[in-house]
């Protein structure tokens with residue numbers, strides 16, 4: 303049954319909520335500010351009661367808005383911490399996201415894009431409509447947008463040629479790849495973790511897992527590996543077996559500014575290298591547990607990818 307109720311994330315009064323299972327443990331919410339998303343009961347409870355999440359509702363709302371473009375994202379208590387941690391917080395980051403949004407909405411040069419203050423501040427993770435208003439002023443001052451008209455509650459803008467250039471430039475800089483490089487120990491004992499844990503988790507999250515069997519390369523870090531890491535949006539480094547190659551690949555990815563998700567089998571975790579221990583590892587017991595935890599971590603840190611079909615090998 304669909305019921306009108308305030309959005310459990312942003313509090314917008316005009317949201318619709320529908321239970322998606324008979325036990326009322328998860329819901330689908332359609333909110334004019336956040337967009338469409340799914341949320342667990344526990345997550346609703348955490349946002350309502352835990353201070354870090356309660357105070358950062360606008361960041362969670364912004365995350366949903368930016369991830370509900372293809373499929374409604376699923377919000378779970380296990381992703382909340384990463385969502386808040388990773389959310390853009392500086393005005394410059396927020397302004398860049400806003401400019402990217404306006405560019406994506408534009409289908410021809412000069413098209414008017416309407417910004418509704420009350421509901422559109424989630425586009426750029428703003429705290430409220432005032433912050434969005436000031437960010438739009440900043441884009442105007444920079445010459446990236448031009449205001450066309452304004453009425454009560456909304457204004458229309460178009461992106462200028464300077465704004466297009468700025469966006470094109472940032473696109474080149476941003477990795478738009480949907481590939482995830484998998485760095486791991488290539489031993490026969492790792493096959494179940496690879497086939498039933500790592501690969502399906504990455505696919506479920508909407509990315510292409512790329513696994514290069516280093517045995518073929520005599521355990522050397524070859525050019526192809528470095529190139530594939532460069533082309534990847536993020537990497538998953540499973541340090542079970544503590545192979546030097548895995549640490550090298552993870553370090554290379556970090557130096558390129560890529561997100562690295564660290565995983566390790568429970569019994570091996572004591573052997574994890576001192577320098578990388580500080581990172582939050584997914585410690586797993588079974589491939590199935592690895593699959594679930596990794597899937598949640600990807601959604602929380604990277605977001606949902608848009609790969610729905612198997613890649614055709616060329």
Ligand SMILES: [Zn+2]
Pocket residue numbers: 309310311312313314317333334335336337363
């Ligand atoms: Zn909302």
